[in-house]
Each structure stands twice: as structure tokens, then as C-alpha cells.
Amino acid sequence: MKIYEAKHIRNIAFLGHGGSGKTALTEAILFSTKLINRMGKVEDGNTVSDFDKEETTRGISIGTSLIPVEWQEHKINILDTPGYFDFIGEVQSALKAADGAVILVDASNGVEVGTEKSWDFVTDREKPTFIFINKMDRENIDFDKVLNDLKEKFGNKITPFQIPLGENENFIGGINIVKMVAEEYDGKGYSEKLIPENLMEQVNPIREMLLESVAESDEALLEKYFEGEAFTEQEIQEGLRKGILGGDIVPVLCGSSTNNIGALSLLDMLVDYSPSPMDMPVNKGYDPHDKDEVIERTLDPDEPFSAQVFKTIVDPYVGKISLLRIISGKLTLDTEVLNTNKDKREKIGSLFVLRGKNQIEIEEAFAGDIVSIAKLQYTNTGDTLCSINDPIMYSSIDFIKPQLALSIEPKSKGDEEKISSGLQRLAEEDPSFYFERNPEVKQTLIYGQGELHVNIITSKLKNKFGVDVELRDPKVPYRETVKGKSDVQGRHKKQSGGHGQYGDVKIRFEPASTEFEFKEEIFGGSVPKSYIPAVEKGLRECLESGVLAGYPVVNIRAILYDGSYHDVDSSEMAFKIAASIAFKKGVEAANPVLLEPIIKVEVIVPEDYMGDVMGDLSKRRGKILGMEPQPKGMQLVVAEAPQSEMFKYATDLRSMTQARGSFSMEFARYEEAPQIISEKVIEAAKEEDK
Numbered sequence: 058m059k060i061y062e063a064k065h066i067r068n069i070a071f072l073g074h075g076g077s078g079k080t081a082l083t084e085a086i087l088f089s090t091k092l093i094n095r096m097g098k099v100e101d102g103n104t105v106s107d108f109d110k111e112e113t114t115r116g117i118s119i120g121t122s123l124i125p126v127e128w129q130e131h132k133i134n135i136l137d138t139p140g141y142f143d144f145i146g147e148v149q150s151a152l153k154a155a156d157g158a159v160i161l162v163d164a165s166n167g168v169e170v171g172t173e174k175s176w177d178f179v180t181d182r183e184k185p186t187f188i189f190i191n192k193m194d195r196e197n198i199d200f201d202k203v204l205n206d207l208k209e210k211f212g213n214k215i216t217p218f219q220i221p222l223g224e225n226e227n228f229i230g231g232i233n234i235v236k237m238v239a240e241e242y243d244g245k246g247y248s249e250k251l252i253p254e255n256l257m258e259q260v261n262p263i264r265e266m267l268l269e270s271v272a273e274s275d276e277a278l279l280e281k282y283f284e285g286e287a288f289t290e291q292e293i294q295e296g297l298r299k300g301i302l303g304g305d306i307v308p309v310l311c312g313s314s315t316n317n318i319g320a321l322s323l324l325d326m327l328v329d330y331s332p333s334p335m336d337m338p339v340n341k342g343y344d345p346h347d348k349d350e351v352i353e354r355t356l357d358p359d360e361p362f363s364a365q366v367f368k369t370i371v372d373p374y375v376g377k378i379s380l381l382r383i384i385s386g387k388l389t390l391d392t393e394v395l396n397t398n399k400d401k402r403e404k405i406g407s408l409f410v411l412r413g414k415n416q417i418e419i420e421e422a423f424a425g426d427i428v429s430i431a432k433l434q435y436t437n438t439g440d441t442l443c444s445i446n447d448p449i450m451y452s453s454i455d456f457i458k459p460q461l462a463l464s465i466e467p468k469s470k471g472d473e474e475k476i477s478s479g480l481q482r483l484a485e486e487d488p489s490f491y492f493e494r495n496p497e498v499k500q501t502l503i504y505g506q507g508e509l510h511v512n513i514i515t516s517k518l519k520n521k522f523g524v525d526v527e528l529r530d531p532k533v534p535y536r537e538t539v540k541g542k543s544d545v546q547g548r549h550k551k552q553s554g555g556h557g558q559y560g561d562v563k564i565r566f567e568p569a570s571t572e573f574e575f576k577e578e579i580f581g582g583s584v585p586k587s588y589i590p591a592v593e594k595g596l597r598e599c600l601e602s603g604v605l606a607g608y609p610v611v612n613i614r615a616i617l618y619d620g621s622y623h624d625v626d627s628s629e630m631a632f633k634i635a636a637s638i639a640f641k642k643g644v645e646a647a648n649p650v651l652l653e654p655i656i657k658v659e660v661i662v663p664e665d666y667m668g669d670v671m672g673d674l675s676k677r678r679g680k681i682l683g684m685e686p687q688p689k690g691m692q693l694v695v696a697e698a699p700q701s702e703m704f705k706y707a708t709d710l711r712s713m714t715q716a717r718g719s720f721s722m723e724f725a726r727y728e729e730a731p732q733i734i735s736e737k738v739i740e741a742a743k744e745e746d747k
Contacts, residue, residue: 058125058410058417061132063334063356063425067327068134068382070151072178073161074171075117075140078191080106082161082314082323083124083137089246089320090126092412096317105413106137110520111513119513120487121147121368123380123411123427128324134427140171142716143510146456146489147368150438152178153454154367154382154427157185157331159323164190164198164311168206170716176211177689185301185332187308189323193221194228194313204309211307216270217263218308218326219319220256230318231311232256234263235293242318270306271296298330334425340384342441342449345397352449354385356424361447362386362394367454369438371486372521376432380411381442383428384451389421394442397450401435403442438488456489459504460722461707463511464532465492466501468525476501479522483514490514497609498532508708533701534654535738536727537603538612541648542567547639549631559623560631562592566643569614573600577617584620584632591629592617595636604644605651605735606742611727613644651735652727654700657682660710661691662718669713670694677702678731697725701734 071079083106084096097103102113106122118139125134136151138144152158160175162168179186190203200221208215219231222239230241237260238249252260272282274296281288288296300306310326312319334356342363344350354363368380388394392405409416411429422428436442439453467476480492480503490510492503505511511528518524543566551558562584575593577584584592596615603610620635658679662670671681671694679698687693703722710718730738 058127058419059132060419060421060423061426062358062423065131066134066334066425067131067331068136068154068156068334068425068427069327069331070136070138070148070155070158070184071161072138072148072158072171072175073140074163074166074169074175077140077161077163077166077169077171078314079137079140079161080104080118080122082189082191082312082320083122083135085314085317085320086126086135086324087124088317089324090128092126096315098315105415108414111516117141119144119147120370121151122413123429125410125412125427126324129328131328132426133324133327141509142171142174142711143505143507143513144489145174145506146487148175148178149456149489150367150454152182152184153365154380155184156334156337157187157327159187159189159327162188162190162203162207164192164200164203165195167203168210173210173717180304183304185304185336187310187323187326187331188215189319190309190311191314193224193311194226194316194318196225198225198228200224200311207309214305214307216267216306216308218267219310219322220259220263221311222253222256228313228316228318231322232260233322234260234267235297237264240322242316244317247321267297268293270300274299294329301330302332302336340451342384342451345400345448345450348450354449356385358387358423360385360424361444361449362388362392363441363443363447363449363451364388365451366436366438366440366442369486371482377485378411379430379433379436381428381430383422383424383426385424386444387421387423388428393445395445395448396433396436396440396442397448398437398440398453399435402445403433403436405430407431437485454488457506457719458721459490459506459510459707460720461507461511462502462504462531462704464500464529465503465515465526466529468527472524472526473501475522475524476518476526479518479524480514482522483517487514495531495534497534500532502531503528506707507711530704533738535606535608535730536652536654537605537608537610537644537649538652539566539568539644539647539649540729541646543643543646545639545643545646547635547637547642549634549638550626551631552626557623557626558628558631558634559626560588560628560633560635561621562617562632562635562639563619564592564596564636564639564643565616565618566640566647567614567616569612572611573597574614575617576614579617579619583622584617585622585627588622588627588629588632589617591632592636595633596640598633599637599640603649604641605649606739607746608651610644611652615640615643651730651738653730653734655697655725655728656700656703656722657725658696658698658703658706658720658722660694660696660718660720661687662694662710662714664690664692666714666718667692667694670710670718673709673713674698677706699728699730699734700724 087093088096122137158179222230240247272279363385364381364383366379366381370378409418490505548561600610679696682695685693
């Protein structure tokens with residue numbers, strides 16, 4: 058593969074709802090550019106993009122694949138992203154490396170939730186975008202309806218650059234309204250023909266609209282338009298390109314990826330109209346030692362080298378592969394670079410271009426390109442690599458925080474260490490999930506974007522790292538406290554030849570506002586001062602396990618006011634034991650109750666789903682605290698609910714809102730659990746102890 062400079066590079070992310078045909082279109086492009094001899098199929102598990110075992114088994118894309126192709130003296134780096142919402146982190150990282158995007162729309166389904174989410178992603182990041190209406194060869198396809206739905210959802214910037222040539226099973230290509238030719242496909246490529254006369258009535262108004270867009274791009278062109286002068290081809294291309302780069306025009310193309318119709322037309326359009334790295338704003342980073350000092354880097358090859366890793370692939374056999382976007386300067390083999398996030402040096406021992414899983418070795422690459430490096434020791438996704446003498450750091454990838462938590466446990470005893478190391482490796486590859494060991498509930502918790510996401514991770518643990526696991530609901534970290542007061546004696550006396558053991562304490566217990574408060578009101582030395590710390594220590598150790606269900610005890614005050622001792626038999630240990638006896642008796646007598654964790658939840662949903670969401674929160678014993686209008690017709694619902702009711706909320710909210718809703722949660726406080734809940738928890742704890 059040739060080495061390309063920035064002006065001849067296009068970095069394009071393929072986005073869209075799951076099943077819209079992103080991977081199939083990538084296959085069609087590979088076939089059309091003669092990089093493969095036959096097109097693979099997602100359902101057959103033999104596409105270039107979907108090479109991971111989980112992808113070939115399940116027939117879906119799970120990770121972003123890099124597919125570079127060469128077309129018309131340009132290099133187009135296609136980033137084929139997953140469409141399922143559980144793998145949203147892959148889309149976020151791909152858009153960090155991409156300059157433009159193609160959103161695929163299934164013509165038979167029209168605008169879907171994934172279409173809307175893709176649109177929000179590209180508009181929030183101001184990425185110039187194309188829309189490719191796919192599967193035009195299906196039955197009962199209405200191109201005009203899909204086009205009108207797109208305009209209704211996304212505005213009048215939606216502009217057809219093509220209309221279909223033929224329909225349903227007779228669909229054979231598209232009318233290129235920019236070039237004013239019919240592009241007829243034969244399964245391998247296309248030939249340009251005259252536009253059929255019967256379509257001119259449909260073509261002319263769209264052509265006129267395009268010319269108006271060209272005129273509006275420049276004062277001189279506007280004057281030329283009003284004077285009735287024809288634009289040159291170059292003026293049309295430059296005017297439209299300006300509109301696309303500025304976000305004022307979103308070209309719509311059409312095709313059928315499985316029949317290889319439209320792939321080359323799309324490549325032509327990407328070369329002519331999509332942004333090169335030169336068209337994007339100047340890259341800004343900061344000094345790693347002074348984050349207030351902003352540093353700008355251009356695409357000039359003579360600039361100091363800098364790049365950012367946007368994806369990591371971990372393989373137990375091949376090792377770690379880092380995919381990076383070169384932001385400035387150039388990168389050559391055997392260079393030593395600095396990872397400013399870790400403040401460590403890395404040696405570039407290998408440099409290659411990935412196409413799916415295939416490695417194409419290169420010796421150098423320039424700013425604007427996407428390359429891969431194997432076996433970097435310290436580097437992870439989001440890290441900046443740069444010239445040792447000119448350090449810079451770029452903003453990291455802000456992954457959506459996962460909210461679905463499940464407990465992960467080994468099926469075989471002794472595999473806990475394997476789970477931890479396997480998850481650590483997988484987290485390097487996929488930073489959109491995380492895991493933690495919760496010592497209180499004695500569980501390893503894994504947090505993912507959805508059940509499918511977590512299931513894929515556990516499947517990879519088995520296939521890549523040989524550890525079989527099962528998933529369970531997390532345990533709720535309940536607490537215990539007291540609502541009343543008590544006054545008890547704790548006495549420990551033991552005689553067994555030689556020195557005995559003697560400790561005697563009288564303690565009052567009552568509620569407190571702090572976690573634990575210890576006071577002593579000893580008069581006359583009934584408990585010597587030297588033993589009082591042992592009493593407090595004994596009480597503190599008892600706080601770890603309450604009398605109801607063995608949960609930690611909080612918000613309790615203990616007042617040591619009396620006791621007795623023996624000159625010979627008393628000891629610190631004896632008074633610790635006496636304190637623990639008093640604790641058990643005292644808490645049992647002071648009306649102990651169970652506390653449950655309450656979380657604050659903020660849910661953002663479209664107006665249409667407000668009733669369902671609020672009703673569902675009420676069923677979860679939630680309290681609605683307020684509502685607030687948000688941009689794009691969304692509403693923010695703020696509520697509080699018990700944590701025990703919210704573990705599967707990520708899955709339920711997605712189902713309830715057709716994946717249009719999102720939420721965040723954080724711990725608020727503990728509250729007394731209702732009696733029916735308390736009884737169930739206490740009963741479950743007794744069963745576990747049997």
C-alpha cells in the first residue's frame with residue numbers, strides 16, 4: 058500500500074442502526090476495489106470486517122473494524138462500527154478518529170432509533186455526513202417516503218445527490234444528479250448512461266435545488282446564478298463541497314450493498330466531497346505538565362510527531378495491537394516515542410495498516426492517517442503518543458458510563474485470579490465497561506452497557522482466557538441501625554486454671570447522626586482507663602456484622618458508663634469480648650432496623666415516553682423529584698429509588714423507550730427499608746447461613 062499525505066486521505070465512520078448493512082457495504086467496497094475475489098456475508102461469518110469469533114458466531118458486529126481502500130489516488134480509511142447499542146463505546150472511539158461519516162438507512166425500515174442516535178453523534182461532533190439508503194432492491198420500497206422522513210427528522214439540509222434507477226428487484230443503480238448521468242451497475246462496477254427521459258421531471262427540481270446550494274456558497278456564484286450563467290463542473294463541486302463541510306448539506310445516496318449497487322458511486326462522492334484531514338479544525342492539545350497551556354498542531358509533516366490511540370485489540374496469542382490516528386508530523390519504524398498519559402517511553406518495533414485482521418506492513422505514515430502498532434507495553438485506548446522532545450496530550454475519549462451491574466463468579470473454585478486478569482485484559486480492549494471487587498458484599502461486579510455487552514465479555518473470558526463464569530444479580534449493600542435506646546451489661550468471665558478472664562461493662566446504646574460514636578462516662582475507676590480503648594475496639598469490630606442479617610451497623614452511639622474488673626484476670630481481650638456481648642444484647646434491645654441504599658436517578662427520555670417512565674419508577678418504589686425540558690424534545694426526570702429495584706433498569710428502560718432513553722445513577726443515602734422488604738432480606742440471610 059502506498060503512503061498517503063493528508064490531502065489524499067479520507068477517514069470515514071460507517072454508522073447506523075443494527076442490520077442496516079454497514080458491514081455488507083464494506084464488503085461491496087472491498088470487492089469493487091478488487092481487494093477480495095468474492096463478497097462475504099455477515100450471516101455466513103466470512104466478512105473481512107467481522108473477524109472476531111464472537112462476531113462470526115453471532116452474526117453481528119461487536120467491534121469497530123478498520124478497512125482501508127485505495128480509490129482514485131486516495132486512501133479511504135473506513136471505520137465499520139457496530140449498530141447495536143451495547144457497543145456504543147466502539148462508535149465513540151471510531152468518531153474520535155474519523156473526520157466524516159456515512160449513516161446507513163435500511164430502506165425497508167426507514168428512520169430507526171439507531172439512525173437517530175447516529176445523527177446525534179455526528180451533529181454533536183460536527184462531522185460532515187452522508188446518508189446511504191441501503192437495500193433498495195427489496196420489495197415495496199418507497200425512496201421518496203424515506204427521503205421525506207429523513208427531512209422531517211433531520212431538516213432541509215438532507216439533500217438527494219442520487220435518486221434510484223429502477224425499483225424493487227429491478228433496481229440497477231442511481232441517477233447522479235450532480236453529474237447528471239445514470240450510473241448503471243452490473244454486479245462488478247457501473248457504466249454511465251443518459252438519464253431516461255421519463256425521470257427528467259423528477260430530476261430537474263432536485264438539480265435546481267443543488268444549483269441554488271452552490272450559488273449560496275459564494276457571493277460571486279450567487280451573482281452568476283441570478284444572471285442566468287451556467288456553473289462549471291468545478292464550481293458545482295467546490296460549492297457543494299463547501300456546503301457539506303460546513304454541515305449545511307447532507308447528501309443522500311442509494312444502493313444495495315448485497316447486490317453491489319452503489320458502492321463505487323459512494324467512493325466517488327467520498328473522494329470528491331468528504332473532508333480530508335486538511336479540512337478539519339486545527340488540533341489542540343495541552344502541555345502534560347501545565348494543562349492551562351494549549352498547544353496547536355498542524356498536519357505539516359515537519360511538525361513534531363503526535364498521535365492518539367482510539368482502539369486496542371487484545372489477543373492472547375498475537376498480543377496487543379494499538380490503532381492510532383496520527384495527528385501531526387510523521388511516524389517511522391524503530392522510532393522511540395513518549396506516552397504522555399503514562400509518562401513512559403515506547404519503541405515502535407512494528408508499523409502496519411490493518412484491514413480487518415490482516416496486517417499490511419509499512420515503514421512510515423503521515424499526519425491524518427490511521428495506522429497500527431503491536432506490543433506497546435504501557436499504552437491503552439485514549440493515550441497520546443508523541444515526540445519525546447515536544448510533549449503534548451490530547452483530550453481522552455469520554456465513554457458513556459455503563460449502568461448495568463452484574464455479579465461475575467467462577468464456575469470452578471480457584472479461578473478468581475483468572476477472572477481478574479482476563480477482565481483486566483478485556484478492559485484494555487473495551488474501556489466502555491469496567492469491573493470492581495466489592496469487599497462488602499464479597500462479589501466481583503461487572504458494569505456494562507447492556508446484557509448483550511456483558512454476555513459478550515463473559516464469552517470472551519471463556520474463549521480467550523479459558524475461564525468459565527456465571528452471572529448473578531449483585532447483592533444489595535444493606536445497613537443496620539437502631540431506632541430506640543437500650544441499657545445493657547456485657548460480662549465475660551472464664552476460669553480455667555492459672556489466670557482467668559474477666560471483663561464487665563455497662564453500656565447505653567442509642568441512635569446517632571454519625572456512623573459510630575463512642576463515649577465514656579466512667580467515674581471512680583470501675584473500668585480502668587487502660588481497658589477503655591479495648592472496649593471501643595471490641596465495639597468497632599462488632600459494627601461489621603449486625604444482629605438482623607449480618608450487614609454493617611451504622612448511625613449508633615455507645616456510651617460506656619460503668620463496669621468492673623479483676624486485678625489479676627482482667628485483660629484487654631476480656632474487655633473486648635465483654636464489649637461484643639454488650640453490643641449484641643444492646644442492639645437487639647434498641648429496636649434494630651434494616652436500612653436500604655437509595656439512589657438518585659436522572660432519566661432523559663422523549664416526551665412521548667414520560668408517562669411510561671414515571672409509572673415504572675413508581676412501581677419501583679421511586680419518588681419523582683422533578684422534571685425539566687431538554688433540547689431536541691427530550692425531558693429530564695429526576696427521581697429517587699431503592700437500589701435493589703434498579704439493577705436491571707438499563708435493560709428495562711431500553712425496552713420501554715425503544716432505546717431512546719438514557720439515565721445516570723448515583724448513591725444518595727440510606728433509608729429504613731419497608732417491613733416486607735426487611736423480612737425478605739433477613740430470611741434470605743438466614744438461609745445463606747444454613
